[in-house]
Amino acid sequence: MHVPDGFINAPVSAVTGVVAAAAVAVSLRGARRELGTSAGPGGSERTAPLAGLVAAFIFAVQMLNFPVAAGTSGHLLGGALAAILVGPYTGVLCVSVVLLMQGVLFADGGLTALGVNITDMAIVTVLVAYALFRGLVKVLPRRRGSVTAASFVAALVSVPAAAVAFTAMYAIGGTTDVSLGKVASAMIGVHVLIGIGEAVITALTVGAVIAVRPDLVYGARGLSTPLKLRVGGELVDAPAQAPAPVAARSTKKVWITGIVASVVLAGFVSFYASASPDGLEKVAHDKGIDRKAEDHAAKDSPLADYGVKDISDARLSGGLAGVIGVGATVVVGSGIFYVVRRRRDHGATRSGQVQETA
Template structure:
């Protein structure tokens, strides 16, 4: 659902830019507690993984594809405010290096994919955890439902923005029906990926899943004198990811971006498909960085498409890790100075 330049008028793009800037600024202030529990490395790794999986478009039928948005997954893993920073990092790298999403539309993309999906996914996850059995196994279905809903809600938010400042006059009822209809199917794929990833993490390192920390069992601590005490679930202990965990995460991200992405569907995604059907695709403008050496997820000068795509994916993962880590550290510094 990467919105290109040209879909919205200037005032709408400025407005979403301000919304995105405000959300990122607020998240920089609020993410410190989340980052302090697991360290900034997990935020950088999550950003890299989301970047990698977004490269893998999956078919949803009738010549249309979709890809992970990742907001609900990121929120479940690292918390909502860090997730906004994670998604903004991914979208920034994609927009600047790979010309994926317009630069004047960066605020729109952050608002839709970095704010709407995160908040919808996270708050539905938390709401469901209030009614589901209090156990670790409840996290996966709760976050899966959050992921499923977050995608069509983001599509509906796009429709709302288009009603305000769309570049081409089209029937809004048809736009809403098409966007939500196709993105419900994309949301099913989003839910499947979210469930698979969270199931693996919960099974191996549940302490690294932000949404699951309040479900940890009471820990019995014994001091040197034999006295015991417990750590209640409302004060969970979150371990930082070990070097092996980080190494596995980086390796998986590189494998997905540098290998699995080569088998991605070549069909247009839901937004592109709807744009072509309803006639507003023609309003799209080339990004200002369309001439980037990494534009369209390929490395210029390399004739072999598979090698070029794999190398671009690997570069993207490494850059996203670095930028994500830097943003997470910035959030910690800002919060420490404020306190």
């Protein structure tokens, strides 16, 4: 659902740019808390690296377009996945980093439309998915399977929600005269189907991480049911036990597994992805939304269109581009989250020093 330059006019693009910048600023502050929160001591040492890995994984999976209808494909948006794994604020940053890398390096998604894309694919999907996810987790049984089920529903709904958001932006600032009803019905219809694929990918990924390291899943924290003891004929909460020493558990295996999976998906599996246009591209072509589409400012980039310039072999060119994209995303993402974590730790240290002085 990457919106190219020219679909949305300059005023609306500017407004969404301001909205996106404000959301990123708020998310940077919120991510300080999320990156320092975990099920035990040493939380920031585990969650900050995971956040960079999540961004790289989303980049990789977004290269895997899957068929959803005749001549149409879809791909992961990633807002629900990121929010559930690392938290909503950090999730917004993860998807924003992915969109920035795609726009600058691969000419995917317009640069003047970056605010539109961040608003639609990062902010809307994260807000809708995480709000629905938290609501479902509160009413479902307090167990790991409920987290997986809630992630499926949240991801499913987040995709058509993003389609509705794009339709609203098009209604206000669309550059072509196309019936809004036709745009809305086409966008929502196809993205409901894409949402099913998003839900499956999200639930499988969340379930896999929960199975091996539930302490690393932000959305799964605080779900353990207190142990009950019968005393004098009444059930009472058992005395709290000291937390297990989870700080000693290394994230090295998770990191290696995640990076290898991302490289394999982007560097090899992506070659077999559907070549059909995605939902927005198909609707734009069929309904005439793309009549005023503009060439991307980075169309001559060495990595434009997810291929390495001057390498004629399509498999090798696309694979190298994918691997480079994963590497660039994990480096930029991890760098940002490391700085955010350091600022949080520095702030906490200064606060402690002030309290000791007082």
